Amino acid sequence: MLTNAPRGTKDILPAQIAGWRYVENKIRTLCRNYGYEEIRTPVFEHTELFQRGIGEGTDVVDKEMYTFTDRGGRSITLRPENTASVVRAYLQNKLYADGGLVKLFYTGSMFRYDRPQAGRLREFHQFGVEALGEQNPALDAEIILLAWDLLKSLGLENLRLKINTVGCAKCRPVYRQKLQHYFSDNFDDLCEDCKHRLNKNPMRILDCKVDGDKEFIEDAPKIETCLCDECREHFARVQKLLKAAGVEFELDARLVRGLDYYTKTAFEIQYAELGAQSALAGGGRYDGLVEEIGGAPTPGIGFAVGIERILIALEKQNLLPAAENKFDAFIVTAGSDAEITGFDLLTKLRRENISATMDFAKRSVKAQMKQAAKSGARFALILGEEELASASVTVKNLETSAQEKIPLEKVAQIFA
Ligand code: AMP
Numbered sequence: 166m167l168t169n170a171p172r173g174t175k176d177i178l179p180a181q182i183a184g185w186r187y188v189e190n191k192i193r194t195l196c197r198n199y200g201y202e203e204i205r206t207p208v209f210e211h212t213e214l215f216q217r218g219i220g221e222g223t224d225v226v227d228k229e230m231y232t233f234t235d236r237g238g239r240s241i242t243l244r245p246e247n248t249a250s251v252v253r254a255y256l257q258n259k260l261y262a263d264g265g266l267v268k269l270f271y272t273g274s275m276f277r278y279d280r281p282q283a284g285r286l287r288e289f290h291q292f293g294v295e296a297l298g299e300q301n302p303a304l305d306a307e308i309i310l311l312a313w314d315l316l317k318s319l320g321l322e323n324l325r326l327k328i329n330t331v332g333c334a335k336c337r338p339v340y341r342q343k344l345q346h347y348f349s350d351n352f353d354d355l356c357e358d359c360k361h362r363l364n365k366n367p368m369r370i371l372d373c374k375v376d377g378d379k380e381f382i383e384d385a386p387k388i389e390t391c392l393c394d395e396c397r398e399h400f401a402r403v404q405k406l407l408k409a410a411g412v413e414f415e416l417d418a419r420l421v422r423g424l425d426y427y428t429k430t431a432f433e434i435q436y437a438e439l440g441a442q443s444a445l446a447g448g449g450r451y452d453g454l455v456e457e458i459g460g461a462p463t464p465g466i467g468f469a470v471g472i473e474r475i476l477i478a479l480e481k482q483n484l485l486p487a488a489e490n491k492f493d494a495f496i497v498t499a500g501s502d503a504e505i506t507g508f509d510l511l512t513k514l515r516r517e518n519i520s521a522t523m524d525f526a527k528r529s530v531k532a533q534m535k536q537a538a539k540s541g542a543r544f545a546l547i548l549g550e551e552e553l554a555s556a557s558v559t560v561k562n563l564e565t566s567a568q569e570k571i572p573l574e575k576v577a578q579i580f581a
Contacts, residue, residue, distance in 0.1 A: 173279075173287025175473075184476050184485045191318055192272060192292050199311050201270040201294050206250040208274060212240040218249025218458055220426075222365050229277040243276035248451070248467055249458065251295045256460045266299040272472070284442030284474050293448075293469035297455065300464040302399045305430040305450060306406035312434055312446045312468050313412055319475065320484045321436070324445070327417040328407075328432040329388070330400040331368070334425065334453065336393035341367055343386050351381045371419040387418040399429050426453030430466065436478045445478065446470035493580055495537035495563075496523035499530050499549040507548050510558070510576065519580045521546075538563055546576060 170176060177185060196203070212232050219226050231243040244250055251269055254260070260267050272292045279285055294311060296304055309326070316324055332340060344367040348355065355363065356375040363370065376382055392400070407414055420431050431449035439445070448468020455463035479485050494514055498507035507523055514521040522540065524533045530549070537545040547559040558576055561568045571579070 171287070173281035175286060175288075180488060181476075183488045184479065185472070187486045188292075188319065188472055188475055188479075189272065191315060192270070195311060195315050195318065196270045196294070199268075199307065201268045201296075201311075204251060204254060204269045204271050205273070206244075206247065206254050206271065209241050209243050210250055210253065212242040214249050214253055214458070215242050215245060218252065218454065219246065225277060229279050231276045231278055245277045246275055246469060247271050247273065247291065247293055248295060248454070248469070251293075251467075252297070252455055252458050252460070252465065255295075255297055256455070256458060261298060261460075261463065264298075266304070267297045268294070269297075270294045282441070284439050284471075284477055286473060290472040291469040292472060293467055295465060295467035297465045298463055300450075300452065302402035302430075303406055305399075305403045305466055306410065308448060308466050308468055309403075309407060309414075309430075309432050310410055310412065312432075312448065312470060315470070316434060316445065316475070316478075319479060321475075321478055321482060323436060323438070323482075325435045325437070326412065326414040326432065327420050327435065328403070328414050328430065329417050329420040330392065330396055330429050331421055331427055331431050331449070332388055332392055332396050333428045336391050336396055337368075337388075337425075340386070340388050340391035343391060344368060344370070347386055348381075354379060354381065368421040371421050377419075382419075389418070396429055403430055422449055426451050426457050428452040432468070434470075436474075438481055439474060439477060442474065445474050492520045492522050492540050492542040494519060494521040494544050494546050495533075495540050495542035496521060497530060497533040497537060497545050497547045498523065499547075503548040503550075503553055506553060506573075507546075510546065510548070510573065514577065514580075517577045517580075519577065544579065 215230060216226055221227065225245050230245055233241055235241050251271065255267060270293065273290065274288050275291050276288050278287060281287060294308060296308060309328070313326060331337065345363060348363055348367055348370055352360065352363070355370065356373065359370045359373050359376050370376060371382065371385060420433055422431050427449060429450040429452070432447070433444050434446040435443045436445050437443055446468055448466070450464070450466040452464040454465055496507045496511055498504045511521050511523050524536060528536065534545060542563060545561040545563055547561060552558050552570070556573050557570050558573050559568060559570050560576070560579060
């Protein structure tokens with residue numbers, strides 16, 4: 166027990182860090198290029214924020230939250246996603262005060278009590294963006310492109326971008342009614358969850374994992390038959406912009422987000438080889454959310470992508486970078502006096518921004534040389550009696566095995 170982390174969590178080990186940094190660096194570069202600024206919000210919030218901001222009736226809120234009462238008697242929840250938190254921070258800190266568009270990104274741990282399996286964890290990491298304050302469809306296209314460009318710039322292939330529109334408060338009720346009517350005729354064939362969804366949220370039946378393959382779901386009425394002019398034009402414009410940017414996408418009428426504050430564009434990027442957890446990224450517009458959380462009506466749009474799933478996809482496509490060479494220099498010392506000189510050299514090199522290490526186990530020179538080779542260092546810096554007597558150091562290039570003796574004070578120059 167003591168040596169096992171809780172189910173659904175994972176240590177990220179030094180050998181895996183190169184991959185994480187590779188993804189994180191791409192994220193930072195891309196967000197700078199797209200003009201999104203970083204925000205960091207608390208890992209826990211008042212439970213009510215997620216109940217309102219994600220919505221009761223969703224699996225995340227009803228079944229998957231890590232909720233507890235703190236010592237002050239408050240109900241607290243570990244964030245299962247970050248959109249609600251970002252909107253809360255936007256309102257609390259009046260980030261809207263300057264007017265206009267606010268573009269934010271975040272990375273961090275999210276927590277969901279779900280059944281762990283490949284690509285599904287209880288603590289996982291998301292990168293996400295939120296753009297608040299603008300309803301231009303060009304922003305929808307920008308957000309989709311950002312997600313797409315991230316995955317493409319990492320080298321990933323075989324991705325599928327699916328888009329849909331979920332309408333708005335004006336036209337969606339008509340569609341909901343149409344669906345209710347349609348699914349009522351198939352009531353006996355619905356799974357137990359969908360039977361409940363029929364009244365509360367019939368759109369969610371469309372993306373049910375259990376009922377998904379049934380023919381009557383394929384044949385269900387499509388939202389395009391109910392869209393208002395504004396939603397229709399918005400969606401057409403998003404598609405036009407994506408085409409102009411050369412991005413291939415598929416229309417998927419069954420890509421839905423059931424809650425009322427979701428509006429217009431919904432999208433998902435899938436990578437089929439992830440199996441059951443094929444969604445790499447998902448997002449869309451939520452023009453009703455800021456108001457739901459207590460702000461003035463403010464349009465918003467965002468997406469989130471799972472970093473672990475990106476890493477699985479990178480591994481499958483052999484795109485993970487190799488671990489970096491760890492050190493520039495490994496200092497090898499013979500005897501106690503040499504250790505003092507060596508330690509002094511170690512400190513000086515590090516202060517010159519040169520990565521260096523030495524043996525701390527008082528091993529033999531031979532064993533230290535082996536260790537130096539194993540460490541991936543470019544140079545071994547050898548300090549023996551002779552070197553100490555002449556204030557010099559023997560520098561061995563561990564790639565070519567070439568060796569030379571140079572004055573101690575000139576060592577830093579070989580790294581220039
Ligand atoms: P969502 O917030 O559910 O729209 O998820 C957005 C993305 O986060 C998904 O496409 C996944 O890449 C990732 N994700 C969601 N849930 C999990 C989980 N339990 N474990 C790992 N990644 C997840």
